[in-house]
Amino acid sequence: MWIWQEADWPNFTWQSDVLAPLLREVHFNQGLLLGRMSHQSKDEALNTTLDTLLANIIHSSAIEGEKLNAFSVRSSLANKLGVSESEPYARSEQSDSLADLMLDALPSSTESLKAPLSLKRILHWHRLLFSGDAGQSYLSNDILVGQLRGESPMQVISYQKRGRIDRPTLHFEAPARERLEADLTYFIDWFNQSLLDESLDPVLRAGITHLWFVTLHPMDDGNGRLTRLLTDLALAQGESQSIRLYAMSVSILENRQSYYDVLESVQKGQLDITDWLVWFLQTLNQSLLNTLADIEQTLSKTRYWQSFDQTQLSKEQSKVLNRLLDGDFELGINSGQYQKVAKVSRATATRHLAHLMELGCLVKTGAGGRSTRYKLNL
Template identity: 50%
Template sequence: MYIWQHNDWPHFRWDETSLKPRLDEIRWLQGRLLGRTEVAPAQTDSAVEMDALIQNAIRTSEIEGEHLDVGSVRSSVARQLGLEQAGMAGRPTPETDSLVALLLEATHQPEQPLSCEQLCRWQAQLFPVQGMFSRIVMGGLRGEHPMQVISGRMDNPTVHFEAPPRQGLEQQLNAFIDWFNHPPAQLDAILRAGIAHLWLITLHPFDDGNGRVTRAVTDRALAQAEARSVRFYSLSAAIMARRNGYYDHLEQTQKGNLDITIWLAWFLDTLQEALQQALARVDRVLEKTRFWQRHAKTPLSERQIKVLNRLLDNAGEEFESGINTRKYQALAKVSKATATRDLADLVEKGCLHSLPGGGRSTRYGLAYGKSNNMNTYPIGTPGTPWGEAERAQWLALQRRQRSYKNEVLAAIERLTSRFEVQQYGELTVGDERFPLMAIHSRDWREELPVVLVTGGVHGYETSGVHGALQFVEQHGEHYAGRVNWLVAPCVSPWAYERIQRWNANAVDPNRSFTANSPAPESAALMQLVAPVRERVLLHIDLHETTDTDESEFRPALAARDGKPFTPCGIPDGFYLVDDSENPQPAFQQAVIAAVEKVTHIAPADDQGEIIGSPVVANGVIEYPLTALGLCAGMTPARYKTTTEVYPNSPRATAEQCNAAQVAAVCAAIDYALAQPHPQPRK
């Protein structure tokens, strides 16, 4: 029995409570994506939209087994978006032009009501060149013969689904369109997109093209849900990546009853993946922009620029393992000798760096965040500390690159129904004001120990912020009643938006947890914690070590303080910083053991060190936390640690970085609770 054969079709049912965590995660990702694109340069928006549209056109066709020429699709997209087409390979075809026009109409006019005529026109646009022997009805509803989804041999096919009969199809389609144009007021807009997808694909109103038309309608529903016509992500690309699951879930749901919770969960998981893919693409486009900003004055040949652009555009895909001399030859169409010289020149100028290996097997990767003159920072006079003029010059270079409001405050707002949220201060920088927010467990009890979790002390360290929020979202209720937990997820919001280590005064907040602190962010956090400072059993401060530590922040620090810059390696992996004044080796190793299940641990270098400090145990170094004015040393907690995630590792994704922070927090709390400890001081 098919779903449409039930008496109460199409009155779908679902368990919205079980879907709520997925919806919350999607809205958080939407906020992050919106925040990134809002503050990005206009050309970045155009590049990301173009990339998403290309992916949409290629993948929605590929799902149906049709393979379009990428160059033709790219040219069609560029032409219809009015973007520069110079140097593009491939020419638009009637098929690619028509498909791109359909996809743009579906999303660029989201306020336009859906109609049967529009759906029929979209279906016809999928077949601009009709074959001589085609029996497909173009621009109209399907014929009288039964509509079945089949696979296998023609003489013994497997029937996966049979659509409703042709008789009454107009009425059923009109009922869908009326619901789509006038949805129930209480219906979640994202769930509406998932329901629309299932409903329309089940009706299967056309002889061919049902999947592509359905996905276009779904894109319109998502554009309406977000009140944005510009699309920065491709649902079709995420569906294609999970194609087998797509067909399996459709078949199971279409052969089931009207409870569609399992389908909606799969749809939301796929949408979440699409948003994560989009965030990665935005980061890639922004990184490309920053790369060329750093090398704006680097003398390069046209062929070197061409190859670098190919590497930047295909990061993680075609050149995942880097580029070698042979590949350079093929791309630049030069001799082996010229390719070898060009690659050496690009390394010398800081555009590329050699990857592990040697000799003829040497491969090169992009040198993100590096420059060809690492020993000279472009502000100040070497050997002379900065004055006010140099600090002002540095501040003028800082640009807003993401949104604290959309990425952090929106995520905190969604937690208010489950936890206590408080504003503990406000950071003012010029005309900008940033509320400083903390979250804590609701059933706060005097007899319980206090656990302090801090993130974003260095605002650029993304997983520290989002790892802290993810801990609250996923585990806050589990630990409530066992500890009093307090989380300050983004201590330095101005620096978060600028992706900076310092605050607006060129001061490091993580060296400022001292009396008469020079950093207002640090002072505000100390004031928040002061009433419970003596009762803190555990403080875990979430950080990252990134490639920009070596390429940007350490050179800037040397320039600011008038000292020479000495290069230092960046460890590939996760590590911890214990307190040398009160080391807790067993505690640190419990955290390492938990994180090791999520991501890799940084090895010691040839000197047995990590960032210049001796490794005292697997993945652990020690600092005098309080003496250095570090955040993790701001309380007399028995258990203290600073996490350091390496987000630039090719072996770790952004999701793994966040998960590593969450695993560290949970392992730290579990270890601390398992040990005997005195009652908290009142």
């Protein structure tokens, strides 16, 4: 029996005592992240939003095995957000539509975030998702774009052996087409009303949104990407924050197999969705921690560069220091590696390294000779 066949569907339950410590950690890290980013200038906030939306688009598509041109999508997002680029990349109809999709789902004002969800809006997102050449290929394969799926059963199937179509494994089957409109209406009404429900934790609301919509699987294709888009919208609404600071799709991609495994397990189970919410909260928290780590690395770089006079550095020296700050050469860099990175002679490498030590940029490690390495003086 599938979860949607339960008599009380979709009245989900969960074990609050199991989720409580995870929720506390997520909320703590959300607050920490919002606090760290609260002093951004308008331009910095726009660039943060640009980077986050780009990461969500690219990684959400990658989860489904689709590789997008990141440079083209970035240029489209920058154009829509009004961010100037020194060397803008050529945009496409598809990249422009994906940018429109993200900015419609995650608008730039907190007031617009509260705009009600509707089936018309979801179908509009689906058309944007499959625009341009991508949309034409789907239409040629009789896949409905901007419409609910057809009458055929919606099943997720894999095969144990390549080419053995006689041995399929059924991972999931969505609700029948004849009940889809009613199921979607119920979901959309809940999504809009639950935004005002103070008794429902907004992070849990985002997790429920994800599981519920992907279980309905209302489209011929693109259900996963629309699900993650709705999840991002629910998270943004819960934070009352239009500036996106983290991309959950990055962490989902990193844990793609466990993502599919937990969905399959829960969709074959009963209405207690604790296991799904545990996975969701852990993955969301990892997204927050990754972003906090990136911010700390950026701050560490800033503090490091402010600790000495950069005008005394050559471009080769700056390049090597940046490589070290990015985490390359964890054990330190030796003279030979410096030569290769900076593309200088052995004598110049020796002179550069000595100069960097004099400035206090590097410290020497090792016993000397060939074992000598140089590390950042942090």
